[in-house]
Amino acid sequence: MAYTDFSVEEIDTVMQDAWNAFHVYRKFSLKQRAAFMKAIAVELENCGDALIHTAMSETNLPEARLRGERARTIFQLNSYAEACEKADWLGAGIDTAIPDKVPPKPDIRKMLVPLGPVVVFGASNFPLAYSTAGGDTASAFAAGCPIIVKAHPAHAQTSEIVANAILSAASTCNMPKGIFAHVYGAGFEVGKALVMHPHTKAVGFTGSYTGGKQLFDWGNQRKDPIPVFAEMGSVNPVFLMPEKLDAAATEIATMYAGSITLGVGQFCTNPGIIIGVESKALQTFVHDLGKAIQKTAPAAMLHNGIATAYKKNKDSALLQDDVHLVAESETPSAVENPDGGLSGLPTIATATGQAFLNNPVLHQEVFGPYSIIIRCKDMQEMIEVAKNLEGQLTSTLMATENDIKDNDELVEAVKNICGRFILNSVPTGVEVCLSMQHGGPFPASTDARFGSVGADSIKRFARPIAFQNWSNNLLPDELKDENPLGIWRTVNNELTKAAVL
Ligand code: NAP
DSSP, X not given: OOOOOOOHHHHHHHHHHHHHHHHHHTTSOXXXXXXXXXXXXXXXXXXXXXXXXXXXXHHOOOHHHHHHHHHHHHHHHHXXXXXHHHOGGGOOEEEOOBTTSSSOBOOEEEEEEEOSOEEEEOOTTOTTTTSTTSHHHHHHHHHTOOEEEXXXXXXXXXXXXXXXXXXXXXXXXXXXXXXXXXXXXXXXXXXXXXXXXXXXXXXXXXXXXXXXXXXXXHHHHSSSOOOEEEXXXXXXXXXXXXXXXXXXXXHHHHXXXXXXXXXXXXXXXXXXXXEXXXXXXXXXXXXXXXXXXXTSOOEEOSOHHHHHHHHHHHHHHHTSTTOEEEEEOOSOOSSOOSOGGGEEOOEEEEEEHHHHHHOGGGGSOOOSSEEEEEEESSHHHHHHHHHTOOOEEEEEEEOOHHHHHHOHHHHHHHHTTEEEEEESSOSOOOOOSTTXXXXXTTTTBSOTTOOSSSGGGGGGGEEEEEEESOOGGGSOGGGSTTOTTOOOEEETTEEEOSOOO
16 A cells, blocks of 8 residues: 655644644643553554454464464553552652751652653564553653654555554543654655654654664754654574584574574564684584574565565675674575565674684674674683674573583673673563563663663653752652652652652
């Protein structure tokens, strides 16, 4: 189905409506916001099979994966709604007055308030969980912000079904006009106009480095710069420590063959670089991983653009000095692929530590079922590799306790570059819970202090305000002496639900 790009005038109308809605919605109670989010979850469920079948036809993702992704999206909406109401994220704090202090200490009370209209750009590889009603949308609604979603052109129809579900929930919950808008634009002009519009107060983005950095730059070039929370690609390095590799080379190879090819490698947490020290165990690992990759069938990628970029980036990596092909899939695709050009061929390459250190091309994400094994000559070179890596969403150590105790410098170097530090597991699979960190030092994301998964992500779309010397009846409920909402607050440096006496 063809969708027409929004004009500058249409974008202006949408943003004006969002701005008007903001001044109504920001006064809505946490309970009202939570009820709206839960209503969206119900509407998503009500979309039934039509939503799943449309997403299947637009993304080539299998039915089971999309059903799971819808369940995850619903879980996000419901769990962030509960967190919204519980209000821990507000960071409510109260310091009562001490009039006889010299000079007198005033009464000060602080909490988070919403930023304003948020523009959301979703990713093609998560048409539901990181798109129209995904994590950014759930967290911005919880924070009290209206949302403008730019539909991802690779799944515009799926996005439209979800947008209608949100609008239907908005109507049931008597939300103000402009609380949510769905904007189309296949070119970058629409994205730029949305980020640059004076009523836009924040941006949530999930996608490529190129896209995220561009939006971040636009956000910063405005007369009034705004935060652009961009979650971008990552190579998610995996360090194979000597004692662990000696004990379990074959087992690790099997585990990683699955992780590298999961979802045709189309996850931002895909393990793109695996680093080990030259040894017999590393040879076993390379051999066994290669064999497993040969046996893994290729499958259709999300869309032509992603498949073409995968082939181009993989071929470019394989052409670099001292890079060698270990193995490619030799198994025919299980499903007849109507467009052979869409296939993502599972591939493993290898290079020395020195080749990696000399060549920044090898540090870049190849989005798809590809991974390069870096063979270091010794632990010192492995440390050098770790210190030369850019910021990452995740880093993984495959290690015994001795490996960790004996290699403090390496462990610290790896910890320093990532948002999630994994031991003896795979980086693919991101649990949605409060303690998750999905973000990392640049270029994994544009602000390593925040993440896009878990209810803490609500804080991205809010700012602190301190009320000084306000009488109790004029304060927001969250900060009133009697604590009518029964929330946790830090009162005179103590975390409590008690009323202020
Ligand atoms: P993408 O090409 O960056 O697209 C994401 C969205 O941004 C689309 O709506 C796209 O619009 C827009 N966009 C991209 N470049 C732009 C630009 N220069 N100006 C304005 N808008 C722009 O990413 P994708 O192909 O959907 O997803 C794959 C990438 O996302 C991979 O690199 C993956 O690692 C990353 N990813 C990251 C996470 C995470 O949580 N960190 C999660 C999933 C995926 P158009 O389509 O109109 O270009």
